[in-house]
Structures are given as C-alpha cells and as structure tokens.
Amino acid sequence: MMVEREVAYRMFANEFNDSRFNLYSNSSSTGDHEVYSPNFLITPTGMKVNRVLVVGVITEVDRLSDQEGHEKELWRARISDPTGAFTVYAGSYQPDASIFLSSVKVPSYVMVLGKVRSYEPGDGSVYVSLRPEEISYVDESIRDRWIVDTAEMTLDRLDLFEGFFSSGKEEGKPMDWFLSCDVPETIARGICLSLDYYHKDKGYYDSLRSDVKKALCSIRESSGDQEEELDNDSAIMSVIETIDDGSGFEYYDYIQATGSRNIPEKVAETALRSMLSKGDIYEPRAGFFKVIH
Known part of the structure; x- marks a missing residue:
C-alpha cells in the first residue's frame, strides 16, 4: 500500500529552533537512522509538522564523517533566513543531498525539502534539524517568494493566538473557543497542544510577529521610489569590490574604504x-563579511 507523504510546511528558522514538543505515533521505525527521529514536531504556533520546505542562504557546510564517531558519510549545513538558521544533516540515507553538499558553492541560495529530526541528549535539551529529501539551487526571487508565503502563513497562525489572548478565555477550554470561531479542528488541536506544552505568553507571540515583519522588510524593493536607496547600495557594493578579493572583507577595512569616498560612517x-x-552579504564570523553571489 502506498503511504501518503506528509505536507511540507513553511516556517521561519526562529520558530523551528524554538520547537521542542515531539509527538510520536503508535508505530516506530526499527532503522538505526530513525532512533532519534520524532514522528511529528509541534511548533510554538501549533503546527504539527513532519516535513518542512526551506529557502534561504547556505552559509556553512562541514563534513562530519571526517570526525571520529560519526557515520561513514555525514554532512552538516546551515541554511539562513532573515530570522535565524536551519541545521541540515545529510548522510548515507540521503545520497543525493550528500553529493550536493559535497560540492555546493557557499554562499548560495538553496531550497531544501526535509524531514524533521530531533535529538534529546537526556539533559532536558532538544536539538532540532532537517534531513533533506531534496535540495537544489534557487535564485533570489524564489527566496523572496518563500519569505512572503511563509510570513502570510505565520501571521495567520499568530492572528489566532492574538484572538485567543484577547478573548480572556485563557482559564477556560481553549478548544471550545477555537471551534466556536470556526477554526478547523485539526488546526485547533495543534494550537491547544502548543498552549498546553509551551506555556508561552502574549509577549512571545508578539516577538514572533515582529520578526515576521522584519523578514518582510528584508526583501529588496523594486519600485521607483527606491532608486535612491539602490544607488546607495550600488556605491557601497563598488567600495566592497575594491576591498574584497573574493575571500571576504573586514569591517575595519570597509569603514576605512567608505570614509575615503566621503561616505559617512553611519550611512556605511x-x-x-x-x-x-x-x-546580499553574510557574516560568517564577527566583523568579517562575504558577498553572496
């Protein structure tokens, strides 16, 4: 019998990394590679996810199989979005992804369709990551579209939490309140599981909303009233090209170079x-930057 694949949800890195609640099904896999794998992850905004679709910038790739104690073929990568970074592991059970990571150009825009993985070392902490089913290069427009779609979906969920906290029904039965507002039962159940497990207050969800808005603001504007900003960016990129030989540049050198062109430090x-x-650029370590081509 063919098993239907779970929906691949879109979510930002900050919410993914805040997720700790693993929901296991009655059946379990006997494969060694599935030992630390939850069936579902319940996120702080109530999503019940098994698979996630991520688009961002790949900023780091490490071959862990070179380190003692790791499986024969294991790669770790970090995929950054405007709110944080996803950790991705690809091993012998993901041969195509491993091949991709072995030769990927860093930094680059990539899309990852992956299954949620969680590891609990026993000290109360939980580490979440993705095991890629598919990974490929994309362009900036695809990344921007993903940000918009993910923002819309996240804000829709946050609106439900906002309505619940504003209703004053926190001491009652949340499920009844959500159902009375015509929220689909599956969605309401996920939200109630989240409320019961995470015990987040309104301030937490407000901070998530703020991060979503910042993510939207990170998208490059193309309208005519942005010409001056783009001109400034062009001048700055011209400066960067003079100090970056392809391996990156230091903040001090950048400020020195922009100052020599009479660009105020605050503007720079x-x-x-x-x-x-x-x-357009990323910061692999404090005070050091690299251009994303």
Whole structure:
C-alpha cells in the first residue's frame, strides 16, 4: 500500500529552533537512522509538522564523517533566513543531498525539502534539524517568494493566538473557543497542544510577529521610489569590490574604504546592515563579511 507523504510546511528558522514538543505515533521505525527521529514536531504556533520546505542562504557546510564517531558519510549545513538558521544533516540515507553538499558553492541560495529530526541528549535539551529529501539551487526571487508565503502563513497562525489572548478565555477550554470561531479542528488541536506544552505568553507571540515583519522588510524593493536607496547600495557594493578579493572583507577595512569616498560612517553602517538583511552579504564570523553571489 502506498503511504501518503506528509505536507511540507513553511516556517521561519526562529520558530523551528524554538520547537521542542515531539509527538510520536503508535508505530516506530526499527532503522538505526530513525532512533532519534520524532514522528511529528509541534511548533510554538501549533503546527504539527513532519516535513518542512526551506529557502534561504547556505552559509556553512562541514563534513562530519571526517570526525571520529560519526557515520561513514555525514554532512552538516546551515541554511539562513532573515530570522535565524536551519541545521541540515545529510548522510548515507540521503545520497543525493550528500553529493550536493559535497560540492555546493557557499554562499548560495538553496531550497531544501526535509524531514524533521530531533535529538534529546537526556539533559532536558532538544536539538532540532532537517534531513533533506531534496535540495537544489534557487535564485533570489524564489527566496523572496518563500519569505512572503511563509510570513502570510505565520501571521495567520499568530492572528489566532492574538484572538485567543484577547478573548480572556485563557482559564477556560481553549478548544471550545477555537471551534466556536470556526477554526478547523485539526488546526485547533495543534494550537491547544502548543498552549498546553509551551506555556508561552502574549509577549512571545508578539516577538514572533515582529520578526515576521522584519523578514518582510528584508526583501529588496523594486519600485521607483527606491532608486535612491539602490544607488546607495550600488556605491557601497563598488567600495566592497575594491576591498574584497573574493575571500571576504573586514569591517575595519570597509569603514576605512567608505570614509575615503566621503561616505559617512553611519550611512556605511546602515547600508551594510541593509545588505545583511536582504541576503546580499553574510557574516560568517564577527566583523568579517562575504558577498553572496
């Protein structure tokens, strides 16, 4: 009998990394590679996820199989979005993904369709990651579309939490309240599981909403009233090209170079942070930057 694949949900890295609640089904896999794998992950906004679709910038790739104690073929990568970074592991059970990671150009825009994995070392902590089923290069427009779609879906869920906290029904039966608001039962059940497990207050969900808005603001505007901003970015990129030989550049050298062109330090700093948020550059370590081609 063919098993129907679970829906691949879109979510931002900050919510994914905050997720700790594993929901196991009655059946379990006997494969060694599934020992630490939950059947579902319940997120703070009530999603019940088994598979996730991620689009972002791949900023790090490490071959862990070179380290003692790891499986024969194991790669770890970090995929960044405007809110944080997803950790991705590909091993012998993901040969296509392993081959891709072995030769991927860092940094690059990539799309990952992966299954949720969770590891609990026994000290109360939980580490979540993705095992890729598919991974491929994409362009900036695909990344921007993913941000918009993910933001819309996240805000829809946050609106449900906002309505619940505003209703004053926190001491009652949340399930009854959500159903009375015509929220589908499957969605309401996920939200109630989240409320019961995470015990997050309204402030937490407000912070998630703020992060979503920042993610939307990170998308490059193309309208005519943005010409001046784009001109500034072009001037800054021209400076970067003079100090970056392809291996990256230091913040000190950047400020020195922009100052020699009479660009105020505050303007240079703002432009640098703007390019970081848009994904034009990234910061692999403090004070050191690389251009994303």
